[in-house]
Amino acid sequence: MKNSYDVIIVGAATAGSYFANKLAKEGISVLVIDSKPEEKIGTKYDIFHVGREDFDKFGIPWPVKGEDYAFEFDSTHVCSAFGNHPKYSPGKVVGMHMHDYTLRLNRWAQQAGAEIAYETAFKSCIYENGKITGVTCVRNGEELEIKAKLVADCSGIPSVVRRSLPDNYGVETFEIDPTDMFYVVLRYISFTNPDDKMNLRSWPFYKTWEAPQHNPDGAILGIGANLSFDMCEKVYKEFESAVNLTPHKIDYFERGFTPYRRPPYSLVSDSFVALGDSACITKPSCGEGVTAAMVQMDAVLEVVIPLIKSGKQLSRENLWPINKKYIDAQGADFANQMAVLIGAVASSAEENEYFFENDLIFSTKNFIAMGEGGMPRFSIGEILTMAYRFIKGIVTGKLRISTILALLKAVMNGGKISGHYKKFPTTPAGFDKWCAKADIIWKKCGKMADMVSDK
Numbered sequence: 001m002k003n004s005y006d007v008i009i010v011g012a013a014t015a016g017s018y019f020a021n022k023l024a025k026e027g028i029s030v031l032v033i034d035s036k037p038e039e040k041i042g043t044k045y046d047i048f049h050v051g052r053e054d055f056d057k058f059g060i061p062w063p064v065k066g067e068d069y070a071f072e073f074d075s076t077h078v079c080s081a082f083g084n085h086p087k088y089s090p091g092k093v094v095g096m097h098m099h100d101y102t103l104r105l106n107r108w109a110q111q112a113g114a115e116i117a118y119e120t121a122f123k124s125c126i127y128e129n130g131k132i133t134g135v136t137c138v139r140n141g142e143e144l145e146i147k148a149k150l151v152a153d154c155s156g157i158p159s160v161v162r163r164s165l166p167d168n169y170g171v172e173t174f175e176i177d178p179t180d181m182f183y184v185v186l187r188y189i190s191f192t193n194p195d196d197k198m199n200l201r202s203w204p205f206y207k208t209w210e211a212p213q214h215n216p217d218g219a220i221l222g223i224g225a226n227l228s229f230d231m232c233e234k235v236y237k238e239f240e241s242a243v244n245l246t247p248h249k250i251d252y253f254e255r256g257f258t259p260y261r262r263p264p265y266s267l268v269s270d271s272f273v274a275l276g277d278s279a280c281i282t283k284p285s286c287g288e289g290v291t292a293a294m295v296q297m298d299a300v301l302e303v304v305i306p307l308i309k310s311g312k313q314l315s316r317e318n319l320w321p322i323n324k325k326y327i328d329a330q331g332a333d334f335a336n337q338m339a340v341l342i343g344a345v346a347s348s349a350e351e352n353e354y355f356f357e358n359d360l361i362f363s364t365k366n367f368i369a370m371g372e373g374g375m376p377r378f379s380i381g382e383i384l385t386m387a388y389r390f391i392k393g394i395v396t397g398k399l400r401i402s403t404i405l406a407l408l409k410a411v412m413n414g415g416k417i418s419g420h421y422k423k424f425p426t427t428p429a430g431f432d433k434w435c436a437k438a439d440i441i442w443k444k445c446g447k448m449a450d451m452v453s454d455k
């Protein structure tokens with residue numbers, strides 16, 4: 001380990017490895033530090049999913065059968081609160097073992113020239129004239145000072161670097177607290193009858209899903225909920241009593257968290273960038289973050305690589321275009337989705353059933369658009385048909401007016417917040433004013449956790 005690098009990345013999991021590889025490939029000197037020993041890297045949980053097309057899109061290595069590869073599937077079905085009206089949701093997905101795949105990404109980063117220091121914990125940033133010039137870290141009880149032009153926070157939910165910044169540094173230092181996360185519980189199950197097979201399904205009303213695992217005679221029954229693991233169990237009980245699940249026994253549980261909140265308004269400041277979970281870059285439709293972070297990091301790389309190569313400073317002003325690039329790449333669409341989904345969960349189980357039955361909100365068209373990170377576009381004819389079905393629902397007593405109003409409000413909020421994001425200031429001037437307005441709109445949107453606690 002040297003005492004100076006172009007870039008120091010804190011966190012050697014999926015985000016840290018991706019960023020390291022792409023920088024090192026360009027001849028940029030990179031050190032990645034992680035507080036964990038190598039054998040514990042990527043051990044938060046086992047099975048995770050990546051879209052098949054994402055391997056080529058991001059140029060990431062393919063998993064290998066018998067090592068990190070677990071399974072593949074082509075599509076899933078999305079079901080109503082009572083397990084009816086399955087809607088086809090396409091999408092080719094590869095399932096992998098998180099630990100083994102993360103180590104593959106670590107090797108991939110090292111092969112490109114990045115150094116990885118395991119068991120090396122970030123302690124604090126070093127500042128000169130109020131600007132970051134490196135980090136202090138602890139290795140084998142010894143405190144080390146390492147200089148860098150850029151410090152990238154890839155430390156996941158603890159967001160250790162971002163949260164250590166001074167309040168006025170230009171990036172929000174919020175903690176990702178229980179109202180800002182999905183608690184995820186995975187039940188690894190085996191079917192009681194060996195002839196039974198896994199059905200790829202999900203039930204958005206409970207935020208539950210049935211998906212494959214490495215044991216072909218079993219499945220994963222997953223649930224995500226705001227606030228706590230207790231909330232997961234409470235909702236899971238309702239789910240089990242409303243939906244017919246294939247008879248099974250639970251082999252073991254896994255539990256974890258994924259961020260569910262808006263990212264910091266600015267992802268950058270002087271010699272600093274927040275990436276991946278530490279910047280709350282997860283898909284609002286499912287909480288997945290591995291490739292969502294790669295979209296973000298591609299926007300960061302477009303700015304950072306030329307700056308470093310041309311010897312320019314990685315100042316807040318020079319890094320600023322990253323914010324706009326990220327918003328254009330997916331940030332505005334994610335903000336829209338997040339606001340709309342808050343309204344979409346404000347229905348009862350019976351209303352959810354009506355939505356599915358009548359192709360309202362929960363339709364294949366919506367799932368395709370959300371899966372691609374965007375929002376669906378409807379023709380006038382489709383809008384009129386939907387309006388008729390909403391009115392019919394109210395007239396027949398199957399939908400409450402309050403539910404429709406909540407939905408309309410959510411759709412309008414989604415439009416407002418994404419519209420505001422598209423007006424993100426091109427320089428730090430005007431940022432405070434932009435944030436003040438964004439705060440007002442997000443306040444109107446509310447939070448997914450508020451909807452859960454209100455139910």
Ligand SMILES: Cc1cc2nc3c(=O)[nH]c(=O)nc-3n(C[C@H](O)[C@H](O)[C@H](O)COP(=O)(O)OP(=O)(O)OC[C@H]3O[C@@H](n4cnc5c(N)ncnc54)[C@H](O)[C@@H]3O)c2cc1C
Nearest residue numbers: 011013015035048049122155156256257276277288289290
């Ligand atoms: C149960 C579950 C299932 C999920 N399934 C999927 C899925 O199928 N697909 C998907 O895309 N996403 C999924 N997600 C979300 C996904 O796991 C995360 O978005 C992603 O792993 C975040 O990666 P990261 O590199 O940003 O952070 P992390 O993976 O959290 O890595 C952070 C790294 O920083 C290190 N670190 C922390 N503090 C310090 C410190 N002080 N000093 C040095 N290093 C430090 C940690 O040791 C860790 O290695 C799931 C999440 C959960 C909980």
